Amino acid sequence: MTISQSLCWKSSKELRYHVVSSLKYLGVNPTKIRSQNFLIDSNIIKYQIEKAGINQEDIVLEIGGGLASLTKCLAEKAKKVYCIELDKIFSKFLRDYFSTYNNVEIISGDALKIKWPSFSKSVSNLPYQISSPITFKLLEQSFQVAVLMYQKEFAERLFAEPGSKNYSRLSVMVKLKGKVKYLKTINEHSFYPQPKVKGALVEIKPLNRELNLDIIQFGEFVTSLFTLKGKTVRSALKINFKNTFSNLSEKEKEKLEKLPFIHRRIFSLTQNELIELYNEILRAGWYSSERR
Known part of the structure; x- marks a missing residue:
């Protein structure tokens, strides 16, 4: 199907009318549905698509189609759009809305539980409450680029540097597999209903590098350390590997003191230092020893 340039929104006013009238038609109060807020700024949608570089060769994955605000514009540019929607009301709305399109496929289900179709790019205004697990699942896929809307506070955690208050497991693990770029802060008035927090657009590109470590086990290791992020490495290891610590010989204790970063606090360790510490362990x- 050849898609005309008229598919995307002519103005933010038109988009806002679409969102408000569609919610009214569906009898939906958005404040009661998983804290959903709908993007009503057409310029931001165009910006998302531009930054993702969507073209007629692309197969695009969208997580959370909502009221088709973004999906409609993706359909104008992409070869194929897969849209995953959990909410049954919105899923039916999307199926009806795109019933005459042969380049849009609506997938009803939980994006965290179902298998994703193959795609080249992802553009999504993510439900904020699933941002972290969706991001980790995304980084398990093969793709070129993703442009995602997050809550600004969450985005700041993605970019947090060692030693900062927002530095966390998320900061470490996402940068292990992806290159992240902060694109733009999105003000509250760009959504309906207006939320109390700002949004942020982030670009993620997979690094596609060979990692000589067990990602799952390393993730567990980092998680256990960051539950004690204010403690020194020595204290955190003593707590997390208490059985091993209680049976250490004097020689082993001396060796422990020579471990890299042993007297540094967890939140000050860089990604490479955490990997080095993990390999030492x-x-x-x-x-x-701990799993016997």
């Missing part, structure tokens, strides 16, 4: 056999 593996070489010492602590994981196997």
Whole structure:
């Protein structure tokens, strides 16, 4: 199907009317549905698509289609759009809305539980409450680029540097597999109903590098450390590997004191330092000891 340039929104006024009237037609109060807020700024949608570089060769994945605000514009540019929507009311609305389109496929289901179709790019205004698990699932896929809307506070955690208050497991693990770029802050008035927090557009590109470590186990290791992020490495290891610590010989204790970063606080460690610490723990056999 050849799609005309008229498919996308002519103005924010038109988009806002579409959102408000569609909610009224569906009898939906958005404040009661998973804290959903709908983008009503057409310029931001065009910006998202531009930054993702969507063209007629692209197969695009959208998480959370809502009222078709973004989906409609993606359909104008892309070869194929897969849109995953959990809410049954919105899923039916989307199916009806795109019933005459042969380049849009609506997938009803939980994006965290179902298998995703193959895609080249993702452009999504994510439900804020699933931002973290969706991001990690995204980084397990093969794709070129993703342009995603997050809550600004969440986005700041993505970009947090070692030693900062927002530095966390999220900061470490996302940058392990993806290159992230902060694109733009989105003000509250760009949504309906207007939320109390700002949004942020973020670009993610997979790094596609070979990592010589068990990502799942490393993630567990980082998670356990960051529950004690204010403690020193020595204290955190003593708590997380208490069985091993209680049986250490004097020689092993001396070796422990020579571990890199042993007297640094967890939140000050860089990604590479965390990997080095993890490898030291593996070489010492602590994981196997704790899991007997």
